[in-house]
Amino acid sequence: MPGFPFPTRRRARRSRTRPMFGVGRSRAGGGRSSGMKARLLMALAIAAFALISYYGNPGDENQITGETERVAFNEEADEMKLGLQAAPQMVQQHGGQTRDLVAQQRVQKIGVELLRALQEKIEAEGRAIPYQFSFTLLADAKTVNAFALPGGPVFITEALYRRLEQQSDAELAGVIGHEIGHVIERHGNKRMAKQKLFSGLATAGGVAGGDAQSQQAAAMIANMVSMKYGREDELESDKWGVKLMAWAGYDPRAMIGVMKVLDEAGAGGGPPEMLSTHPKPANRIEYIQQVIKSEFPGGLPPGLRL
Numbered sequence: 001m002p003g004f005p006f007p008t009r010r011r012a013r014r015s016r017t018r019p020m021f022g023v024g025r026s027r028a029g030g031g032r033s034s035g036m037k038a039r040l041l042m043a044l045a046i047a048a049f050a051l052i053s054y055y056g057n058p059g060d061e062n063q064i065t066g067e068t069e070r071v072a073f074n075e076e077a078d079e080m081k082l083g084l085q086a087a088p089q090m091v092q093q094h095g096g097q098t099r100d101l102v103a104q105q106r107v108q109k110i111g112v113e114l115l116r117a118l119q120e121k122i123e124a125e126g127r128a129i130p131y132q133f134s135f136t137l138l139a140d141a142k143t144v145n146a147f148a149l150p151g152g153p154v155f156i157t158e159a160l161y162r163r164l165e166q167q168s169d170a171e172l173a174g175v176i177g178h179e180i181g182h183v184i185e186r187h188g189n190k191r192m193a194k195q196k197l198f199s200g201l202a203t204a205g206g207v208a209g210g211d212a213q214s215q216q217a218a219a220m221i222a223n224m225v226s227m228k229y230g231r232e233d234e235l236e237s238d239k240w241g242v243k244l245m246a247w248a249g250y251d252p253r254a255m256i257g258v259m260k261v262l263d264e265a266g267a268g269g270g271p272p273e274m275l276s277t278h279p280k281p282a283n284r285i286e287y288i289q290q291v292i293k294s295e296f297p298g299g300l301p302p303g304l305r306l
Contacts, residue, residue: 080151094140111135117247168253181240
């Protein structure tokens with residue numbers, strides 16, 4: 001009898017501690033596992049929505065090239081509206097329009113020549129230019145740049161113009177032709193569509209990681225991929241610059257001089273190419289030379305203005 005209570009208490013103690021320890025471990029592991037599964041499911045849903053929204057889009061036909069493209073705005077009228085809305089702000093940011101009317105007229109004249117040559121080329125295919133182009137010389141004397149907005153507004157700064165002023169019209173035609181190429185290929189419109197895709201995928205990556213560091217890493221990767229597409233857009237516009245110049249009677253080899261000017265303007269600065277939206281001018285020179293050979297395998301037409 002005296003020894004009976006002792007083993008009873010020991011067995012009771014084991015029966016209380018073992019089940020509690022086992023149940024506690026199961027709940028902790030199950031909580032972490034279920035939380036991770038929930039994040040992954042949510043991330044997959046976000047990624048799937050972004051991919052379906054982009055790749056499920058049947059696309060819109062480019063009225064100039066005839067290619068089907070995935071864009072944010074299917075109507076050219078919407079692109080023009082977007083460009084016209086943004087144009088005043090761009091002009092204001094760069095010091096307004098130039099006061100040099102002769103220089104402005106020169107820019108306008110070359111732009112119209114390039115557009116006329118483009119229209120003559122696409123008329124044979126029953127196509128027409130759907131955009132309302134404008135060509136504006138900006139008073140900005142510090143920023144060496146040119147850019148285009150969706151729908152047709154094209155701008156060049158005085159800082160770049162003055163570097164080309166003493167050169168022939170061909171170099172200026174190369175700059176303007178490049179910017180027209182951005183509008184033709186609807187690069188701004190395409191970039192907005194791609195940005196929605198990259199933003200969705202970056203959000204999915206951040207949700208899957210479950211912390212701020214994962215979100216930052218996903219956003220950085222998405223940004224680098226976006227830059228890659230930006231560099232491809234620049235090369236595509238260089239190709240249009242070559243074609244438009246030759247069609248309008250300008251020697252496309254003058255674009256090599258433009259790249260040298262840009263290289264000198266950015267000497268000693270700027271990030272590595274993989275972290276930039278623009279290819280290095282030296283690499284663009286090689287690409288332009290390759291385009292000239294591929295577009296004119298028998299040699300450039302005679303009588304081009306250099």
